[in-house]
Amino acid sequence: MALYELVFIVRQEISPTRAKELAKKINDFIKSKGGEIKKEEYWGFRSLAFEIKKNKKGHYLFFIINSSSSSVLELSNQIKLTEDIIRHLFIRIKDKEFSKEPTKMMEEQEND
């Protein structure tokens, strides 16, 4: 078991509620594999710095997951097959790097 950060971008045609359904799917998948979601955030409908697959904007979703590497790999493969997700990034973090406070991205959102 290790901690992972997951960020993914959902394409612009999708409604926020649908994006949150996708988040729930990931939640369920991790739980079914015996993992745990430590943190979940919705960074909002942000404009991308450059176009990705004809998308100029996207929904950003962020997770911190405590799970085994094999199920993370499996999740990664599933995300790749999901066409609504245009980009994703997994990063392994150390236990001491984890904090319960909301990330900087949430602060920025309030300012907008």
Add this chain to the structure above:
Amino acid sequence: MIELKKNLRTDKRPYDFRKRTCPLSGKNAPKVDYKNIKLLKSFISERGKMLPSRITSVKTKKQRELSRAIKRARFLALLPYINK
């Protein structure tokens, strides 16, 4: 010959006493993270390139962290690769 060398030395600018400390080291320094875009933006040029540490006086170790964070933020389209 010795005199010439001495002259060369005096030609140089005297030691610069301006404070040159790393903005990312120390007690209250912000943590380098790809999620902290406001911080990362202060270390890239207008064109979107990373600034060299000799300009920003960031320590080598922190510059490496910064480089990694900026590349991650770029991949997630939080920062541009190029700003035309």
